[in-house]
Structures are given as structure tokens and as C-alpha cells.
Amino acid sequence: MPTLFIIATPIGNLSDVSERAKTTLASVDAVLCEDTRVTAKLLSAFAISVPTISYHQHSGEAKTSKIVDLLEGGKNLALVTDAGTPGISDPGGRLIEELVRHFGERLTVTPIPGPCALATALSVAGVPADEFLFLGFPPHKKGRQSFFERIRLTPCTVVFYESTHRILKTLGELTSRMPERPLVVCRELTKLYETIYRGSAAQVTEQLNSTSIKGEFVIVVAPL
Numbered sequence: 001m002p003t004l005f006i007i008a009t010p011i012g013n014l015s016d017v018s019e020r021a022k023t024t025l026a027s028v029d030a031v032l033c034e035d036t037r038v039t040a041k042l043l044s045a046f047a048i049s050v051p052t053i054s055y056h057q058h059s060g061e062a063k064t065s066k067i068v069d070l071l072e073g074g075k076n077l078a079l080v081t082d083a084g085t086p087g088i089s090d091p092g093g094r095l096i097e098e099l100v101r102h103f104g105e106r107l108t109v110t111p112i113p114g115p116c117a118l119a120t121a122l123s124v125a126g127v128p129a130d131e132f133l134f135l136g137f138p139p140h141k142k143g144r145q146s147f148f149e150r151i152r153l154t155p156c157t158v159v160f161y162e163s164t165h166r167i168l169k170t171l172g173e174l175t176s177r178m179p180e181r182p183l184v185v186c187r188e189l190t191k192l193y194e195t196i197y198r199g200s201a202a203q204v205t206e207q208l209n210s211t212s213i214k215g216e217f218v219i220v221v222a223p224l
């Protein structure tokens, strides 16, 4: 039976890769990845030489069929994304869903756990995390108002992802809708400019404005 390994990779700091991730990557017939250039860098950092196959948000049915054929042919594959745990707000989720539907019991899907921005942010947030709601990225247009309204009405901790380009806009919306809610905004986790901002949305905005706003962000909204 072929195996598809779902492998978590670092979210910044390469030392966070696990031994098991490295040995598994070195053992498979091919690695499915979001951006072949990003994964090539990771593999070369560990002197692993394995063919890569791109699988990203715009990949269509033809790419899925190619992956199905490889697995039908008995090849063992690994799935990684650009950073973190595949399937958590990235294209990996859709592929796993399609392959599980196609193969059912005929495919072994094995997780190789490791870094995930969501869990890393929660680990330092200092807010209740025995129950939380994870919402991925805020929609850019349609559904944006209801996204923030849902956060305002949720009684437990809420976590979501945001990019450099939209972080100030998003903090602006949080400031106007829930000015009192404490936030923990985690920037560039595990990287050189890792910074954890704590305070209301307005306070975090002020702190961010006093520095360079570049980076990747996880926003943790504490319960009231």
C-alpha cells in the first residue's frame, strides 16, 4: 500500500525541523510542495536530494490525477507546504481530502508533526487555549464584516492569520469593533525579528507603527 507522509516543516527557524521529517523526506520517491523553490532550499539545507512536484492553490484536476497515478503505481510521496503543518490554511488540505476520497483504505496517510504558526502563537499567548476558534485568513471582501462580527461574538479565544499587507487594515477593524479586547499579535515567529505584541488593537497598532511592519502575523484575540 502506498504511503503519503504529511510533513510539517519550519515556520522560520530551520533548526525546528525534526529528525523524523528529515529521514522521511530523504526516503520518499517525490515531495509534493507548494513552491518548488522554497522546498528546494529546505532540502538542500539538509543535503536531501529527492524530486519535487509542485502542488499549489491553482493546481487543477490534471495535477491531482498525476499524483493519484504515482500513488497507484506504488510510489511513496511526502507533502510539505512553504512553512508549517500542511492543511492548516494552505493548499495541502484540499489535496489530502481528494486523495482520501479517491483511495479510501488503500492509502496510508501518515503525519510527521512539527511546527505550526497557530500552535506556536497560542503557546506564548498566555490566554485560555483549552477551547479556541481558528479562522484562517480574514476574507478580503465578501464576508469580511461577518468575519469580524463572529470574532466579536465568540466567547472563547479566537486565532487567525494575517499578512504584512493587510495587518494594519485588520487592526483598524478590530479597533473599531472591539476596542477593549486584549490581543496578542505574534510577528515573525522563530525568525530573527520575532516580536510578540500585547495590548488592545489600538496599542498594538501604535507599537507596529513605531517599527517596520514587515513579516507574517498570527493574531490571537483573548476572550472578554
Ligand code: SAM
Pocket (backbone or CB within 6 Å): 011, 012, 081, 083, 084, 085, 086, 087, 088, 089, 090, 115, 116, 117, 118, 160, 161, 162, 163, 186, 187, 188, 189, 190, 191, 216, 217, 218
Ligand atoms: N500551514 C501553516 C502553519 O502550519 O502555520 C500556515 C500556512 S498560511 C498559508 C501562512 C500564514 O501563517 C502566514 O500568512 C502567517 O499568517 C502565518 N505564519 C506562518 N509562519 C509564520 C511565522 N513565522 N510567524 C507568524 N506567522 C506565521
